[in-house]
Each structure stands twice: as structure tokens, then as C-alpha cells.
Amino acid sequence: MIKLEGIYKTYGDTGNLVTALNNINLLINNGEFVSIMGASGSGKSTLMHIIGLLDKPSKGHYFLNDKDISDIKENDLALIRNREIGFVFQAFNLLPRTTVMDNVMLPLIYRGENNINSQNKAMQILDNIGIKKIANFKTNQISGGQQQRVAIARALMQEPSILLADEPTGNLDSKASEEIIKILQDLNNNGHTVILVTHEEDIANKAKRLIVLKDGNLLSDNIIKQHIL
Amino acid sequence: MKFMEFLLSAKTAILTNKGRTILSMLGIIIGISSVIAMISIGKGAQSKITSNIQSLGSNVIIVSPGNATVGNVRQGLGTASTLTQQYVDALSSRFNTPDISFISPSVSKNEEIIYKNQNAVTKLNGVYPQAQIVNNITISLGSFITIPDVSNNFHVIVLGPIVESELFPHVNPIGKTVSIGQTLFTVIGVTASKGTSGNGVFNQDDQVWIPITTAKNTLLGNINYSSINLEAKNSKVMNKATAEVQNTLMKAQGIKNPNLANFTVENQTQILSTLNTITGTFTLLLEGIAGISLIVGGIGIMNIMLVSVTERTREIGLRKAVGAKGSDIMIQFLFETIILTLISGTIGILFGIFLSFIISSFVIQIPFIISISAIIIAITVSASIGFVFGLFPAYKASKLSAIEALRYE
Ligand SMILES: Nc1ncnc2c1ncn2[C@@H]1O[C@H](COP(=O)(O)OP(=O)(O)O)[C@@H](O)[C@H]1O
Numbered sequence: 001m002i003k004l005e006g007i008y009k010t011y012g013d014t015g016n017l018v019t020a021l022n023n024i025n026l027l028i029n030n031g032e033f034v035s036i037m038g039a040s041g042s043g044k045s046t047l048m049h050i051i052g053l054l055d056k057p058s059k060g061h062y063f064l065n066d067k068d069i070s071d072i073k074e075n076d077l078a079l080i081r082n083r084e085i086g087f088v089f090q091a092f093n094l095l096p097r098t099t100v101m102d103n104v105m106l107p108l109i110y111r112g113e114n115n116i117n118s119q120n121k122a123m124q125i126l127d128n129i130g131i132k133k134i135a136n137f138k139t140n141q142i143s144g145g146q147q148q149r150v151a152i153a154r155a156l157m158q159e160p161s162i163l164l165a166d167e168p169t170g171n172l173d174s175k176a177s178e179e180i181i182k183i184l185q186d187l188n189n190n191g192h193t194v195i196l197v198t199h200e201e202d203i204a205n206k207a208k209r210l211i212v213l214k215d216g217n218l219l220s221d222n223i224i225k226q227h228i229l
Numbered sequence: 230m231k232f233m234e235f236l237l238s239a240k241t242a243i244l245t246n247k248g249r250t251i252l253s254m255l256g257i258i259i260g261i262s263s264v265i266a267m268i269s270i271g272k273g274a275q276s277k278i279t280s281n282i283q284s285l286g287s288n289v290i291i292v293s294p295g296n297a298t299v300g301n302v303r304q305g306l307g308t309a310s311t312l313t314q315q316y317v318d319a320l321s322s323r324f325n326t327p328d329i330s331f332i333s334p335s336v337s338k339n340e341e342i343i344y345k346n347q348n349a350v351t352k353l354n355g356v357y358p359q360a361q362i363v364n365n366i367t368i369s370l371g372s373f374i375t376i377p378d379v380s381n382n383f384h385v386i387v388l389g390p391i392v393e394s395e396l397f398p399h400v401n402p403i404g405k406t407v408s409i410g411q412t413l414f415t416v417i418g419v420t421a422s423k424g425t426s427g428n429g430v431f432n433q434d435d436q437v438w439i440p441i442t443t444a445k446n447t448l449l450g451n452i453n454y455s456s457i458n459l460e461a462k463n464s465k466v467m468n469k470a471t472a473e474v475q476n477t478l479m480k481a482q483g484i485k486n487p488n489l490a491n492f493t494v495e496n497q498t499q500i501l502s503t504l505n506t507i508t509g510t511f512t513l514l515l516e517g518i519a520g521i522s523l524i525v526g527g528i529g530i531m532n533i534m535l536v537s538v539t540e541r542t543r544e545i546g547l548r549k550a551v552g553a554k555g556s557d558i559m560i561q562f563l564f565e566t567i568i569l570t571l572i573s574g575t576i577g578i579l580f581g582i583f584l585s586f587i588i589s590s591f592v593i594q595i596p597f598i599i600s601i602s603a604i605i606i607a608i609t610v611s612a613s614i615g616f617v618f619g620l621f622p623a624y625k626a627s628k629l630s631a632i633e634a635l636r637y638e
């Protein structure tokens with residue numbers, strides 16, 4: 001469960017202060033599938049980074065599973081990032097010149113669990129999302145759609161309770177996009193909390209709840225109609 | 230195991246930029262190879278000098294003229310010898326020197342020796358027969374100077390192997406007549422090689438011996454002795470015997486203050502330790518230079534690692550995003566630097582061994598000695614350089630904030 005209370009994020013100093021997030025209050029329960037939309041520069045990525053513990057708010061409190069984690073130490077943050085949160089970036093962010101397999105194994109290495117079991121698990125995940133045959137390819141030898149699936153596989157290796165995807169389809173064609181969204185939907189159906197930032201309305205509507213940001217403010221927060229029974 | 234990941238990532242990083250990696254390793258390679266070569270050559274030279282000195286004979290005490298003080302002025306080397314017959318007589322007395330078994334005074338001068346149309350300039354020694362024992366001389370052909378040779382002023386000569394090969398490349402020299410100036414000598418013997426060759430050090434195979442009486446009466450005039458070599462009874466009494474010689478000579482000169490002595494008494498141990506001090510100082514100097522090149526090499530590596538940290542900022546961000554702690558990043562980069570310096574060190578060791586082999590076999594003739602301790606030192610030093618100079622880049626990498634690093638273009 002994610003609970004944000006009075007979250008602010010500002011950049012720069014008094015002369016040219018940019019308020020990226022302006023008093024955000026938000027509650028996301030376990031198992032939800034939330035889309036975040038908004039114009040470019042409205043604060044979507046900033047919000048994702050704060051939820052994903054990659055960045056800290058300037059002000060406000062963040063409760064993860066009822067625990068206030070606004071002020072915890074860097075090493076403990078690393079532990080939560082490793083165990084609880086999977087992050088999928090628009091720019092894929094894979095290790096270059098490294099095999100798909102080694103990329104997918106990366107989170108478990110920092111957990112000290114690089115063993116035969118986890119290698120089998122990685123193969124299983126690659127199989128599930130249809131890229132088992134490129135397991136030993138280097139990441140610079142595969143297509144954008146395949147790279148984004150590798151990034152998702154890497155996140156899935158963590159078995160995170162929360163999966164964050166910041167414009168995961170932004171660099172992909174429509175066919176690859178559809179496949180990625182399908183994977184996210186499947187994950188949500190298996191109980192993962194999924195938060196998805198996107199520009200495209202039809203992709204956003206695949207989620208169950210839609211949040212719209214404008215200039216760092218929460219403009220709207222609605223259940224998507226086709227999901228109201 | 231995280232270790233395997235560090236290894237893999239180090240391999241990827243090193244192989245990605247081969248040219249740059251090799252350039253950055255050059256400083257360490259040069260530093261380590263010069264350390265290895267220097268230690269090896271130093272040890273070779275030392276073992277050569279030691280064996281040269283030991284071949285002088287065992288338990289030898291050498292009295293040389295020198296440092297004569299006339300008035301208050303110290304005379305330089307090369308002035309007339311101060312070793313008089315009176316000194317030899319005093320040393321010959323059992324009462325003065327109970328721990329000395331043999332005494333061998335000699336006169337020496339460089340002379341030209343001629344046989345037919347061959348000639349050789351060499352060191353001529355006028356000696357008593359006991360020079361053979363004291364100086365550890367082995368005869369390979371004929372015989373050495375004998376007591377009758379000395380008492381009868383015979384014109385006989387014993388050749389060192391180098392002189393023999395220069396004058397008699399193809400014939401047996403025994404019984405042949407050679408000339409020194411106007412004087413003719415019959416060759417009665419050739420000595421065996423001492424197995425040492427001179428590089429700066431006097432070559433003991435390049436000299437000749439004649440009876441001391443013949444030298445004084447016919448060739449050189451009644452000059453003082455060039456040196457007095459003595460043999461102590463055994464190695465245990467070396468220091469005692471050396472003191473006896475020193476005291477006898479001081480009494481003979483009539484002085485109480487050893488600083489006024491017009492002679493120098495040294496034994497093998499002292500000569501060796503003097504030479505070792507000199508080579509030690511020299512080695513220290515060279516090691517200093519090698520040390521500086523290693524530091525420069527370390528700075529080169531640090532530089533390249535700083536560049537690498539900057540280039541791989543996004544990678545660091547990503548690793549942090551999936552759960553790497555600061556310490557994980559720190560160890561990863563430190564490990565990479567140490568691998569880099571260890572590879573450089575290994576190349577340096579191989580190159581250094583090659584270098585010392587070339588130098589000891591072709592440039593100066595010294596034994597080729599590889600010191601295991603030098604190799605262990607080299608490996609330790611290169612790993613330490615990696616550690617010390619890797620710390621700063623690794624620390625810098627570990628402190629990057631995840632989000633700043635991911636945003637880095
Ligand atoms: N590191 C930064 N430094 C300064 N301003 C930033 C930084 N990151 C984001 N911003 C600003 O914060 C606002 C929100 O950015 P962002 O969250 O990236 O928007 P979105 O993802 O919705 O396009 C923008 O005005 C952007 O310029």
C-alpha cells in the first residue's frame with residue numbers, strides 16, 4: 001500500500017524555483033492498476049521516482065505498507081528498491097554489452113541469490129514473456145521491443161509488490177506497445193500493484209484507475225468506466 | 230555470488246575499451262618491469278662481485294698502501310707505496326701475528342709482454358711461492374713460482390689464462406721465451422681461470438707472476454710493496470688476525486692513532502660489506518625512480534577510472550535502482566581497478582624478467598637471477614596501487630544519487 005501525504009518536490013533555488021509536485025495526496029492499495037497521464041512537464045516522472053524511492057520529496061510523508069519511509073537511510077532504501085519495487089523506464093536502461101540473462105539476474109545478485117534456482121527462474125520468466133531464445137544475446141543485439149521486455153523480466157525477477165512503468169511504450173511501435181501492456185495486465189491479474197505513466201489515452205484506459213496531473217497538481221483521480229461493474 | 234558479477238563487469242569494462250585500457254596500464258607496466266629488472270640485475274651483480282672477491286682466496290687479509298699522511302696533508306692514491314720491508318718483517322714474526330698462517334707480499338706494475346709478434350699489456354706481479362696458497366691460484370699447465378726461483382733470481386714467468394690466449398693462441402707456451410722490455414723470461418706455468426670476468430671489477434685472469442726477487446732486482450728496482458696479502462689460520466680467527474695485522478703495522482709505523490696510518494687493512498668480509506653498501510645505495514636510488522614511475526602509473530589508472538565512472542554514470546544509476554548499495558558500487562569499481570593493476574603488474578613482471586634476461590646475457594655478463602620475493606613484492610605493490618588509486622573513483626561512483634545518475638546524458 002502506497003500512501004503519499006502532502007508531497008512537494010521543488011527544483012532550483014528561490015530565483016528560478018520549479019515546483020514539480022505541489023501538495024500531492026494519494027492512496028494506492030495493493031493490487032491496483034493505475035495509469036498516470038498529464039502533459040509533458042506536469043510531474044509524472046517526478047512522482048514515479050518518489051514512489052520508486054529513486055528520489056526524495058522536498059516535503060511531505062511517504063508511507064509504504066504503513067511504514068513512514070521519508071527519512072530512512074540510503075542502505076535501507078537500496079534494500080526496499082531491491083525487494084519491493086520493480087522499475088521499468090522509457091529508456092529501458094539495460095547494461096550495455098552484457099547478455100540478456102546477466103541483465104535479468106542483476107537484482108538477485110545484489111540480494112546474494114545468484115544460484116541455479118534463480119537462473120531457472122530467470123529462464124521461466126523469459127519464457128513467459130516470449131524472449132527465451134534471446135537469453136544469451138547481448139543487449140545491443142536486440143530490438144527495442146525485446147529490450148523493454150528484458151527490462152520487465154528484470155523487474156519481475158525481483159517479485160516486487162509494486163511495478164512502476166514510466167512511459168514503457170514511449171519508444172516502441174504500436175504492436176510492441178500492445179504486447180508490453182498485455183504483460184502488465186497479466187501481472188496485475190496475478191496480484192501485482194502496477195503503476196503506468198503514458199501519453200496515450202487508449203493505453204491509459206487499459207488500467208483500472210486514471211490519475212491526471214497538471215503543473216504538479218493532482219487534477220483528477222477516477223475509476224475507469226469500463227471497469228465499473 | 231556478487232564476486233562473479235564484479236569479475237564479469239570488470240571483464241566487460243576492460244574489454245570494451247582495449248586501446249585505452251592498455252595505454253592506462255603502461256605506467257604500471259613500465260614501473261613494475263623496471264623494479265623486477267633492477268632487483269634481478271642488482272642481485273646478479275652482487276653475486277658476481279661476491280664470487281669475484283671470494284676467488285681472491287679464503288680468509289684473506291689485504292694490506293694496501295694508502296692514505297699516507299705527510300705533514301697534515303693526506304696523499305691521494307697513486308703516490309709511492311708506503312709498504313716497506315720493515316712492515317713485512319714485522320708481520321712475518323709469529324710473535325706479532327700468531328693467527329696468520331701465510332704472508333704474501335707482492336710488487337705489481339702494468340707491463341707489456343711480447344712473444345714473437347704478439348703482445349699483451351697486463352698486470353705483472355712479483356711474488357713469493359705462498360702467493361699461490363693465499364690467493365687461491367690453481368695451475369692448469371706447468372708449475373707456479375718455486376722457492377729456488379726466488380732465491381736464484383730465475384727469469385721465469387707464470388701466465389694468467391687471458392694472457393696465455395693472447396700470446397699463445399695456438400701453441401703450448403711452456404718452455405717458450407717471452408720478453409718484458411729487454412729482459413727475457415721462460416714460461417713455466419699457466420694458471421686456471423678463476424671463472425670470473427671483469428666488468429669494472431679487475432679481471433683476475435688477466436695477470437702474470439714472476440719471482441719477487443727478479444722483479445725487484447731486474448725490472449722494477451728496490452721499490453716498496455704494492456700489497457701484502459695474508460691468510461688467517463681459519464675463518465673463526467679472521468677478526469682477531471685482522472686486529473693483529475693492524476696493531477703490528479701501527480707499531481711498525483710508530484703511531485697510536487689509527488687515523489694516521491699510511492696503510493689500509495681489510496679482510497674479505499669488510500670488502501664485501503663495503504661493496505654491498507655501495508650496491509645497496511645504488512639499488513635504493515633505482516628503486517626510488519621505479520617508485521615514482523609506479524605512482525605516476527597509479528595516477529594514470531585513477532584518471533582512467535574517473536573517466537570510466539563518468540561514462541558509466543547511467544549504469545551506476547541503474548544498478549542502484551535495482552538495489553545496489555553504495556558499498557556494492559564501491560567494491561565493484563575498486564575491484565575493477567585492482568584487476569587492472571594486477572594485469573599490468575603481471576605484464577610488467579613478464580616484461581621485467583625478459584628485460585633482465587636480455588641485459589644479463591647480452592649487455593653485461595652477470596648471472597641471471599629471478600627473485601621470487603621480487604615477484605611477490607611486485608604483485609603486492611600492483612594490487613596496492615589498484616586499491617589506493619581506485620579508492621577515489623570508487624568512492625565517487627558509490628556516492629552518486631540513483632536519480633541523478635539515471636538522468637545523466
Ligand atoms: N533534475 C531536475 N532539475 C530541474 N528541474 C527538473 C528536474 N527534473 C524535472 N524537472 C522539472 O520538473 C517538472 C516535472 O518534470 P517531470 O516529472 O520529468 O515531468 P513529466 O515526466 O511529466 O514530463 C518539469 O518542469 C521539469 O522541467
Ligand SMILES: [Mg+2]
Pocket residue numbers: 044045046
Ligand atoms: Mg517523464
